[in-house]
Amino acid sequence: MTDEQELAEIQRRHWQDTYAAHPGMYGEEPSEPAVHAASAFQAAGARDVLELGAGHGRDALFFAREGFTVQATDFSPVGLEQLREAARSQGSEGRVATTVHDVRESLALPDDSVDAVFAHMLLCMALSTKEIHALVGEVRRVLRPGGVFVYTVRHTGDAHYGTGTAHGDDIYEHGGFAVHFFGRELVDTLADGWTLNEVHAFEEGALPRRLWRVTQALPR
Structure with missing residues (x-):
């Protein structure tokens, strides 16, 4: 097993244990990025949403309440x-489908099959830069022309960046959670071939965590 595979398996077990010990740990209210995403998706005429890293579902359920059909994936x-x-x-069970999926693997969806994709702090998990590029390539493959992708990531201005246990490739671990901190160059590179509509800086949590909310769309 490579170091990357070992770290991935450790993180999988850690999230399983965390959700088991703290059911509904993020509460029932949607995240701010999900509220923004719903507006962006509605403006683009989206009807269905793929959420990557949905966890226990506060944002997926919000999308369903907003009238979207939701495909929610997570590795837990x-x-x-x-x-x-x-x-x-x-x-709302009729509007939400769930699939266990590790984003290091290809999505089990046809090309051009979804209107919108949402991922809150999923891309900044313990993924290598190569894996992140592959994941965004999969998002691009399954999105229809004009489709919108909204994601959030912790960035290199975060207080935890450069501290804790270093795993290389801008990945640092604190309290058992490994994070890949994004520089702006990575965001811009991931938007190559897309229309980059917004890179919005915001804070979340008690540290606080410093994040970017990225909104980008495919050409029609």
């Missing part, structure tokens, strides 16, 4: 089971 079966239970309790 525990988190997705919590999502399904919440969908049933809210009466």
Whole structure:
């Protein structure tokens, strides 16, 4: 097993244990980026949303309440089971489908098959730069022309950048969670061939975490 594979497996187990120990750990209210994304998706005429790294589903369920059909993926079966239970309790199970998926692997979706993709702090998990590029390539493959991609990442201005356990490739670990911190050059490179609509800086949490919210679209 390579160092990258070992780190990925450790992170998978860590998230499984975290969701099991703290059901609904992020609460029921949608994240600010999801609220922004819903508006951007509606403006683009999107009807279906693919969420990568949906966790226990606060944002996926919000998208469903906003009228979208949602495909929610995560590598944690525990988190997705919590999502399904919440969908049933809210009466929105008909609008939300879940799939266990590791973003290091190809998406099991046809080309040009979804209107919009959302990923809140998924791209800045313990992924190598090469894996991040491959993931964005998959997002581009499954999006229809004119499709919108909204993602958020912690960036190199964050207080944790350069501290904790270093894993190389701008990945640093704190409290068992490994984060790939983004520089602006990486954001710009990932937007090559897209229309980069916005790179919005914001803060979240008690540290606070410093993030970018990136909104980009494919040409029609």
